[in-house]
Amino acid sequence: MNAPEKIFLPDVQSSPDSRLLAIQNVGVKGLRYPLQFQAADGTVQATVATIEMTVGLSAEVKGTHMSRFVELLEARRGVVSQDGLFRLLEEMLMRLEARSGRIVMRFPWFISKTAPVSGVDSLLDYDAAFIVDKQEGCYPSLTVEITAPVTSLCPCSKKISDYGAHNQRSHITLSARLRAQMGLEELVRMAEEEASCEVFGLLKRPDEKWVTERAYDNPKFVEDLVRDIALRLMKESRIESWRVVSENFESIHNHSAYAELSGSNA
Numbered sequence: 001m002n003a004p005e006k007i008f009l010p011d012v013q014s015s016p017d018s019r020l021l022a023i024q025n026v027g028v029k030g031l032r033y034p035l036q037f038q039a040a041d042g043t044v045q046a047t048v049a050t051i052e053m054t055v056g057l058s059a060e061v062k063g064t065h066m067s068r069f070v071e072l073l074e075a076r077r078g079v080v081s082q083d084g085l086f087r088l089l090e091e092m093l094m095r096l097e098a099r100s101g102r103i104v105m106r107f108p109w110f111i112s113k114t115a116p117v118s119g120v121d122s123l124l125d126y127d128a129a130f131i132v133d134k135q136e137g138c139y140p141s142l143t144v145e146i147t148a149p150v151t152s153l154c155p156c157s158k159k160i161s162d163y164g165a166h167n168q169r170s171h172i173t174l175s176a177r178l179r180a181q182m183g184l185e186e187l188v189r190m191a192e193e194e195a196s197c198e199v200f201g202l203l204k205r206p207d208e209k210w211v212t213e214r215a216y217d218n219p220k221f222v223e224d225l226v227r228d229i230a231l232r233l234m235k236e237s238r239i240e241s242w243r244v245v246s247e248n249f250e251s252i253h254n255h256s257a258y259a260e261l262s263g264s265n266a
Contacts, residue, residue, distance in 0.1 A: 007183030013063035020059045025102065027054035028069045034086040035107070037130075040183025048230040049107040056099035056136065067077040068095050083180050084139055099136040103127060107185055109146070113200050115207040116214075124149075128184050140242075145175040146187045150195030151211070154247050155219035165195065166252050167215055172225060173245040180238040196220045222248045226261040239265055 029052040036046050051054055069212040072092055080088075085103065093101050110127040114121050127147040134140040151168050158165035172191040176182065192198035197215040198206070220228070225246040233242040243262035 003006065003077040005054040013061075015034055015062045016060055022059040022233050023057040024100075025054040026057050026064050026102055027051070027101075028066060029054075029165045031070070031073075033073055035105070036079045037081050037107070037109075038243060040216055044079050045110065047107045049105040051106075052104040053092060054102050055093065055096045056100035057098070060263070064098075068090060068092075071095075074094055077237070082130070082142060083143075084180075085142060089134055089140055090197055093134065100134055102131065104131045104135040108141045111185060111188060113198075114154065115200055115203050116210045117206040118204040120202050120207075124199065124201045126184070126188060133216070139179055143175055143177045144182060144184065144187065145173065146184055146191070147171050147173045148188050148191035149199050150192055150199040150225075151199055151215045152222070152225060152246075153215040153219045155224075157252075158216070158219050165216060165219065166250075168249050168251040169199065170195065170222070170246055170248040172229065173243075173247075174229065174233070175243040176239045177238075177241045178234065178238055179240050182236075190232050192224060194220075194232070222246050222257040222259040230261045230263065234263065234265060241265070 003168070031051045032233060033049055033051055034046065035049045036044050037045055051073070053072070055064060057064055069092070072095060074090065075089060085230045089103055092103065095191070106129040109121045109126045111126065112121055113124050129145040131145065132140060133143070133144040148171070150172055152166055152170040153165050153167035172195065174191055176186045176187060196218045197211050199226070200211070203211065226244045229244045230242070233239055233244065241262070243260070243263040245256070248257040
C-alpha cells in the first residue's frame with residue numbers, strides 16, 4: 001500500500017500580525033481534567049479540576065497554539081505537587097514561546113473529619129484552587145485558595161434575645177501567595193478554628209448538642225471572622241500576601257453579610 005501523500009498545512013497562528021498589539025492573556029479556559037494532587041502529608045487525592053491556562057502573546061504574532069495547552073496536560077498523567085506546578089508553568093512558557101503565563105486549577109478537595117463527641121468519621125468537601133503565575137521579568141509565584149463552610153452566630157442577636165440567637169452557614173475564602181509550601185489543610189484549619197463553629201459531614205445527637213453550644217459560646221460578626229483570620233495569616237512567614245473573605249448567608253434576611261480584608265507580610 002502506498003504511503004499517504006503529505007499535504008502542506010500552513011501555520012496561520014504563527015503568521016505575523018500588523019496591528020502590533022500585545023495580548024496579556026490568551027489560552028484555554030473551562031477545561032475539565034482528572035488530576036491527582038499530593039497533599040502536604042504526602043497522601044494523594046484524585047479529583048477533577050477546572051483549568052485555565054494562558055500565556056502572554058507578543059504584538060507581532062497572530063495567535064497562540066491552543067492545542068499545545070491540552071498536550072501539556074496529556075503528557076503529565078502523574079501526581080501533581082506544588083513544585084510540579086512550577087515545572088508545568090515553565091514547560092508551558094517554553095512550548096508556547098512566551099515570557100509570561102498563568103495556570104489556574106480549581107477543584108473540590110475532601111478532608112476526613114472526626115465528629116467531636118461520637119468520633120464518627122466523614123468526608124467534607126471544600127472548594128480549592130492552585131494559581132501559578134509568571135510575569136515577564138519576575139519570579140513565578142504560587143497562590144493557594146480554599147473556601148471553607150463554617151457556622152457563624154450573631155453576637156448582637158445573642159445579646160438582645162432572652163433565649164437563642166440566630167446563626168447561619170458562612171463561606172470563608174482564604175487566598176495566600178506563598179513563599180514556601182503550605183498545605184490546603186492548614187488554611188482550612190485557620191478558617192474553621194476562627195469561626196463560631198466548624199461544620200461536619202456526619203453528626204450524631206451528642207455531636208449536634210456540642211456544635212450548637214460551641215457556636216453559642218463563640219459568637220462572631222462577619223467582621224470578626226475576617227479580622228481574626230487575618231491576624232493568623234499575618235503571623236505566617238510562608239505567606240507573602242493574603243486575602244480573606246467571609247460571606248454569611250443570613251438566616252433572618254434574604255441577603256448575605258460580607259467582609260473582605262487583604263494584606264502582605266514583610
